[in-house]
Structures are given as C-alpha cells and as structure tokens.
Amino acid sequence: MDLSKRRYVVVEGPIGAGKTSLARELALRFQADVLLEQPEDNPFLARFYEDRARYALPAQLTFLFQRVDQLRALTQLDLFRRPTVADFLFDKDPLFARLNLTDDEYALYDKIHAHLKPQVPSPDLVVYLQAPVPVLTERVHRRGVEYEQSMPESYLARVADAYTRYFYAYDDAPLLIVNSERLNFVDDPEHFELLTRRIAAMRGRREFFNLGQSA
Template identity: 45%
Template structure:
C-alpha cells in the first residue's frame, strides 16, 4: 500500500495556480506541511511597485511586471540548489503564468520587450511534475479577497478579476507543458472543513501522471 504521508515518487515539483484569491498559497502551505516539501512562495510583498500598480495600473504595470519577472526567475534558478531536508518542492505560482498578467496589463513596445525577456529566461526554469489549477468564480474570488484583508487589494476592480478569471481559463484550456489537474473549488471551503480538505488533497495525490484531469468539487453536508 502506498505511503499516504509521502508524495508519490514522480511528484518532485508541484505548482498550485489560480487567480488572485483562489487559495493557492493556502493550499501550497498545506501540502508543504503535510508532505514535508520545500515551500516556494511568490514574493509579492517584496515588489516595490505593487501598491502603486493597484492605484494606477496603466502607469505602473510595466515596472510591476518586470519586478515580478526578475523575482520569479531568481527563485526558479535557486530551486535547483541541493536540499538535504526536502525531496519535493511545492510552489504557489508557475513561472509561465507571469505572461497572463503581462498580456492583461501591457501592450505595444512594453509587451514586446517583456516577451523578449521572458523567452530568454523560460528555458532555464524547471518544468513542474504537476500543475494544480484551483478554479473558482469571479464572485468567490472577490469574496476571498475581501476576507483576507490586504489593504492594497480592498479596492480591487471586479472587472479586473473577471478578466483575469477568463484569461486563466483560456490559458489552462490550452496548457500542455506538464500534467494538469483542474480542481473546481468554488463551492468548497478547504480551509475550515477537514473533509473537503482531505478530498482535495486526495485528488492531488492520485493525479494522473500525464494529460489533463478535471474535477468538480462539491461542498460537504457540513457546508451545504
């Protein structure tokens, strides 16, 4: 019988993805603690342009995107360093997803320059063994954003979240770089309800080693 306390041998690098507010960082932390995996989190608090971006997206989009691109590339390169304490890595972002935001926020020469830099960096970053896309709805995403209370997100434009939601769905509809598990988690609360959390984690543990799998998660009786 497989060891339920350890990740399968083929899962050495798992990425959790989703739109702002989907719960990807929370899930990445859960996986890291449960399976003693190295945790790599997006360093959004270190981006000096992020608050200004939310105040004026057109003015600060390019600086914000380049700062994120550089930070993520450094993290991805560091992941190749030996780690004596962790066999696996769990991250709350995919390097590729940066392009989703770039195409939402940049245009013209700025987008062209961004694409040039991205294409130079992309071959030097590791490919995940599994990408988990936490799918939600714009309404649930806005609810989660309000609840977590980050000051610079409180005036988040619902139209921006809706456009990101559509862009993410389109991106992962065509995604083929690695095995993909799409979990529609809009109806569940895996933070406060253990049964829903365990079901979600079991789907990750049993994820197919190739192709795309879609799972529609339903709320348990305790949350219905």
C-alpha cells in the same frame, strides 16, 4: 498522497483562488519544500493597483526578476532535491504581462524575458483552482490585503479569463482542475483529505474535481 512520487507540484489560479493557503497546507502535510510568490517584496504592486497603466511595466519586470532569482537559488540548491510545492507557475509572468502591458511595453518585456531565458522545469502536477468571479472578489476582500481592496471586479474577471484560456491549451504537465467554489481546504479537513486522495488517484493528463464527486 505520496508527494515523493510528485517532486514538483504547482497550485495555480486567479487572485483569490486560495493558491498560497493550499500550497502551504500541502507542504506542511507532506513535508515538502515551498516555492512561494513574494508579492509584498514588489514595491510597485500597491501602486499598480492604484494606477495600472502607469505601474504595470515596473511591477511586471520586478516579478520577472524575482522569479529568475528564485529559479537561480533553486538551481544552486540542487533543484527539487526534496518534493516542492509552489503557488505559481513561471508562465504566470508572461500571462500577466500580456494582460496588463501595452503592445510596445509587452514587446520590451518579451525581449527581456527572452534574454533572461529562464530554464523552467515542468511540474509533475498542476492543481488549477477555479472559482466564479464573485467568489474571488469576496475572498480578496475577506483576506484584507490593503492594496488589493481597490481591485475592480472587472480586473479579476480578466485575470480569471486569462487563466481559463491558458489552461484550456495547457499540456506541459498533468492538470487537476478544481472548482473551489464550495471547497475550503484550510478549514474543512474533509475537503482537504478529498483533494489529497484525488491527487493520489490521478492517472490522466487532465481531470476535474468538484465537491460531491467521489475521490
């Protein structure tokens, strides 16, 4: 893959899909810059997982401002001068807001969002990592982030479903939909090479990648 032809690549997918690891590996391989979420800098996130109704709004607003700040920093740094791999789409924010906020809260969130008007460039490629909910659950448990351990499978299922619906309608960028169930991009060099070849060969607007499919 020649990442220089794709200046801005986004890895997306539900919690536990392996976004951050893959984004990091791609960046280290192709010497791209990274744009990574900073969940540990969100003081409301741990509390959100304990009491979702109560802390959804502050957690969501914190993420919104964090992303706006990141965008601003990028713009100042001459946006995407170097190829960049991100582990989130800016649209992720309203997606989670719709999922977790009450109607009144969402209306407020929406007003703030509209007011901030984040000017988001379209990626050159989105890699959407899918996996069945039990696989996501198992990965979340395995990575052992303390505040995530109380996350019920039903919540993961709703997140996964929201992503499915979001990407069903997605048409802002070429989309590679990856079934990551039997793929391990970090530990299996073959899986990683297969994926990078698949990305390099991608020509269409929407393609699928499963294990066993030739690159």
